[in-house]
Amino acid sequence: SYELTQPSSVSVSPGQTARITCSGDLVAKKYARWFQQRPGQAPVLILYKDTERPSGIPERFSGSNSGTTVTLTISGAQVDDEADYYCYSAADNMGVFGGGTKLTVL
């Protein structure tokens, strides 16, 4: 079965750029999605097809893919961006989430 590996935590100061990686063989073959989850809330889709933003997601959220690693970049991170972030991909109708990254902005 596939695995997606994320750093457990990332910390930046407000206004800095935060980068969260997601690594695994699966993302070299299939598109990745990124979800933001705030405490006590359901996850929200913020990127799909590695780099595409759903409507309503701020432009400061962007994505990239370099083979077996996809990266979520938050440019000019805000305090409001403090949350858990999960990558996701799927193969053969089986989904896989990364372990999640806690982003701290302070």
Next chain:
Amino acid sequence: EVQLVQSGAEVKKPGESLKISCEGSGYNFTNYWIAWVRQMPGKGLEWMGIIYPGDSDTRYSPSFQGQVTISADKSTNTAYLQWSSLRASDTAVYFCARPALPTMTSPDYWGQGTLVTVSS
């Protein structure tokens, strides 16, 4: 507006059975896969399995195969997740989710989650 509304929180004892629900509205329920996702206390998201309500085609993660049953009722636009014998380790929030497009299986739109607490 697409909505997935889940049933309320449950408190159960080990060994009891349970069935939680996820009602879809605002779209053709039959044509979209529904996924179930577990989140144990303080932990990450785990993909459990999916069902296509149109023909009840169901896929399970190997980690959850045989541990839970996923089903759907087209007549009530409702998907279900059930346990025959709960364990304390089943304590978690369970989310249902559906994709943005019928041809996909990704969890793009989410229900609000159902907290299941299993304790003696």
